Amino acid sequence: MLSSLVLAATLAAAPAPRSAASAKTLIHVPKVDALTGLAAFLERAGQYAALLRPAAWRTELHPFLVIDPTRPQSVSELGLDPAGPATVSMREDGRVSCMQVADAKLFQAKAAEAITAAGGAEPKPTTRGGMTTVRVKRDMGGSMGYALKGKEVCAFGATDGGGAGLFKESVRLVGKAPAKDARMGKLPGVAYVVSNNTVVGLEGTANALRVEALASKLPLPAFQARGTSPYAATKTEGLLYSRASVSPTGMTQSVNTMRSTLQVVCPTCPKEQMVSMAKAVTKHLTGNLLVNMDHVQVRGSLRSMATRFFAVRQAVAAELTDVAAVKAALAPLGKFPDAQVLEDGWKLPLKGGNVFVRIKGKQLVLGNEESVTQATLAALSETGAKTEHAVDFSVDPKRVAGGLSQISLSDILSDELLAGLFAASVELGPLLSRSERITGWVDPAPGGSQRGSLTWTLP
Known part of the structure; x- marks a missing residue:
């Protein structure tokens, strides 16, 4: 009885991502406007590691709109709801991004502008059974569009072909309630990343990043x-x-x-x-x-x-x-x-x-x-x-940076592992040398898996 109550409580608290089938990587944000703390850390860290700058990856959150997690107001300006969830499904044939709309007319207008600017034909929405859909081809190949029903909208961007599979996924995702993911419910976080057999929860402040994972x-x-x-x-x-x-x-x-x-x-x-x-x-x-x-x-x-x-x-x-x-x-x-x-x-x-x-x-x-x-x-x-x-x-991140800097050019050219460490040194070395401490823990978890946590602290 007690275990049933615990399971029920876990499922009730678990995020419910609208995840596309066959997704290689899934990013889920329960509330977009809750990303400000995490974005603040990445903004600071990005001063020394360009890859971490929000500006470097904010275009990845949507197939044709630019979502700026550091400015919830920018989400409202697109007709989307900053207090709602966002789920991005990365597939081999493209990606699907699902969010909630606050102003459907404004969203459709902004989407039309962005699709046209991205090399698509002029969008011509079709409405049937309470669902509005758009699907257009791009000049450079592939296609893009969205499915909108009520407050739910799933947009897609196909890298090649007509994008029929992604279009169908978008229609399916807005047409049914998403399933809760109990794995995410077990981890603290304002954003989650799921890839292969690993689920990662992320949260942060301007001074610290916390990562907790099940793997x-x-x-x-x-x-x-x-x-x-x-x-x-x-x-x-x-x-x-x-x-x-x-x-x-x-x-x-x-x-x-x-x-x-x-x-x-x-x-x-x-x-x-x-x-x-x-x-x-x-x-x-x-x-x-x-x-x-x-x-x-x-x-x-x-x-x-x-x-x-x-x-x-x-x-x-x-x-x-x-x-x-x-x-x-x-x-x-x-x-x-x-x-x-x-x-x-x-x-x-x-x-x-x-x-x-x-x-x-x-x-x-x-x-x-x-x-x-x-x-x-x-x-x-x-x-x-x-x-x-x-x-x-x-x-001690400073000592890690000092160690990585000792890899020689001849070793880099002859060994893939050392080349990878050198790339990490170039990208993260300046940030490591300016960081305070990195701490963490690992525990065994059911089913032969592990649960771990890492905290990266800046001055």
């Missing part, structure tokens, strides 16, 4: 529900700091990934022993992890796996259930080529840098830079506390 099929380890962690009160100041509680399956995946990476940067390390040590250590991990990425220091070409491994100076701590068993499992490290036995662990000199494996109390720490490893060890505590989320993280 499935992400390349992330399986997380455990929040609990007690020895890292709950640990704080470090670096490029990225994160606490995580990972499931046994996720720990196996994470350890295997780390072992494979070390095998590449240490080709002389005996593979069979690396595999057996990884299996033995995994059995004694609680799943509580701490990641401390301090800074980026690139020495050499990032085309080399060793250079990539040592580029981000970092250390990872993991809680143990049986320290003696882990020490015994890792003892063979002392016989690896050039290995040094330390008072609390081992040091492995490798091409490009050193790897440190050290133990403090019930914590196993793996690091690729001595000072970062030492700082991580010093920050550890044996006292556990409750954590609010399965994963939480904090990012």
